[in-house]
Amino acid sequence: MKTETHVERLRARLLGKAGTERPDAQASALRAVSTRVKPGPEHYDFAQFPELREYTSTRWYYDKQGYEWNMFREHVGVASAEAEVAGRRVINFSSYNYLDLAGDPRVQEAARKAIDDFGTSTGSxxxxxxxxxxxxxxxxxxxxxLGVEDAVLGVSGYGTNVATIGYLARRQDLILYDELVHNSMLTGAKLSGARRFAFAHNDYDALERLLVEHRGHFERVLILTEGVFSMDGDIPDIHRLIEIKKRHHALLMVDEAHSMGVIGARGLGVVxxxxxxxxxxxIHYASMSKAFATIGGYVAGRKELITMLKYYAPGLGLYIASPMPANAAAGLAALRIMRAEPGRARRAVDNAAHFRTRAREAGLSTGLSDGSAVVPVxxxxxxxxxxxxARLFDNNVFAFPMIFPVVPRDAARLRFFINTAHTRExxxxxxxxxxxxxxxxxASKGLF
Incomplete structure (x- = not known):
């Protein structure tokens, strides 16, 4: 029998052929589990898809109530503490430009210079x-x-999360995730094919029980959490999670989309x-569309982890174009400003604390939010x-509603992103x- 060489294995991976079943074997397996379906219009006519019916019902509700459609709403200029939307100047609580760097001349100049030096694309x-x-x-x-050995920059924040989890976890592995982690983590977990269990939000005893029961039946085990939870604005006990993952020989991944650049004495995230x-x-991860004032994402950690992701992970190292020079340069400029000007992060967190205090004094619930720049009402x-x-917008305040399925049906809210430029007034x-x-x-009519 011919022995496959390392070069052949690498070539197979690069061509996307490693680990695939023969087509005839796949077809046989599919026939064994499938049932006969008589195709109807709901299967091939987009207008009959349930998603489209849901959209149509939502538009009908907005029209019936006399609300302006609030999705894909255009603004002009930089979205800072204020923005111009639909011809009016509004106080803006729906942009996660936490450090107000999206319009910073230094960040803009770095992006322009990158285009001058490298063009709008690297070409491959x-x-x-x-x-x-x-x-x-x-x-x-x-x-x-972050105090780690290496990092890799990705094109998309969402895609970087999906690609990392989807590559690292396999069918023989287990993923345990906080029930409130971002959809990008859930999508990566689903695509991986690994066994998945959610644990109640920040319930570390529940996580421990899952590990005691299931750890021995799987090879790699990933624990997924966030640095700041994007809907609730609370911060998990990372010390406890580290202690648990070490005891059970698991891997801990923290999504720092809303914590990096914001929390900490220097505003540099959970570390x-x-x-x-x-x-x-x-596994350190962050989206760069928040404090970094650009788009993209990164993963950081041990050199061996980053080497594997760069050379083998589809959607991160393989089968995807490189990041845009301008976006990478903007992110680098923002990171250097974060390090040089920690007061920006402190102002954002202080402004959010003021919002929470005033809201609670007024009898409004801000849920679990504490210590971050994300505040739900x-x-x-x-x-x-x-x-x-809708009524806030009538009064020149923009705050987006969070409703099912983004949050549970009984947990509707308005979500406020507080940034360093917001004033107390x-x-x-x-x-x-x-x-x-x-x-x-x-009074509610019970339509949702």
């Missing part, structure tokens, strides 16, 4: 001919900030916030959230409006 994937110095500069610097050794978190139901969002005015509107709200 990084593994082929798409590598430029900016990528490695960003990776070295973010690894240094800074908890005073951690960065190596104690196995919890409401009785989805109809109230939609009505209050803007926050106080918004709290007064929320109290007045809640008192004047119509």
């Amino acid at each position: 994937g990084r593994i082929i001919m798409g590598e430029i110095p900016i990528f490695a500069e960003f990776e070295r610097e973010v690894a240094d900030v 800074d916030h908890f005073g951690l050794n960065g190596a104690d978190i196995d 919890m409401l009785a139901d989805a109809e109230l959230a939609l009505w209050m969002s 803007q926050i106080d005015r918004t709290i007064r409006l929320l109290v007045e509107l809640k008192a004047a709200a119509p």
Whole structure:
């Protein structure tokens, strides 16, 4: 029997052929589990798909209530503490430009220079001919900030999360995730084919029980959490999670989309916030569309992890074009400003603390939010959230409603992203409006 060489195995991976079943074997397996289906229009006519019916029903509700459609709403100019939307200047609580760097001249100039130096595209994937110095500069610097060995920059925040989890976890592996992690983590977990269990939000005893029961039946085990939970604005006990993952020989991945650049004495995320050794978190991830004021994502950790992701992970190292030079340069400039100007992060967190304090004093619930720049205002139901969002916009305040399926049916809310540029006057005015509107709200009709 011929022995497959390392070069042959690498070639098979690069061509996407490693580990695939023969087509005839796949067809036989599919026939064994499938049942006869008589195709109807709902199977081939997009207009009959249930998703489209859901969209149509939602548009009907907005029209019936006299609300302006609030999705894909255009704005002009930079989305800072204020923005121009539909021809009016509004106080903006729906952009996660936490450090107000999206319009910073230094970040803009870095993006422009990258276009001058490298064009709008590198022209291919990084593994082929798409590598430029900016990528490695960003990776070295973010690894240094986190206290780990290496990092890899990805094109998309969402895609980087999906690609990392989808590659690292396999059918013989287990993923345990906090029930409130972001959809990108859930999608990566589903695509991986690994066995998956959710544990109740920040319930570390529940996580421990799952590990005791299931750890011995799987090879790799990934534990997924966030640095700041994007819907609730709370921060998990990373120390406890590190202790648990070490005891059970698992891997811990932390999604820092809303924590990196914001929490911690220097605003540098959970490592800074908890005073951690960065190596104690196995997989550091962050989207760059928040504090970094650009798009993309990164993964950081041990050099061996990053080597595998760069050379083998589809959607991160393979089968995908490189990041845009301008986006990478903007992210690098933002990271350097974060390090040089920690006061930006402190102002964002202080502004959010002021919002929470005023809201609670006024009898509004801000749920679990604590210590971050994400503050929900919890409401009785989805109809109230939609009505209050519409009325706030009438009063030149933009806050987006979060309703099912983004949050549970009984956990509707308005979500407020607080940034370093918000003023106390803007926050106080918004709290007064929320109290007045809640008192004047119509009774729910139970339509959602």
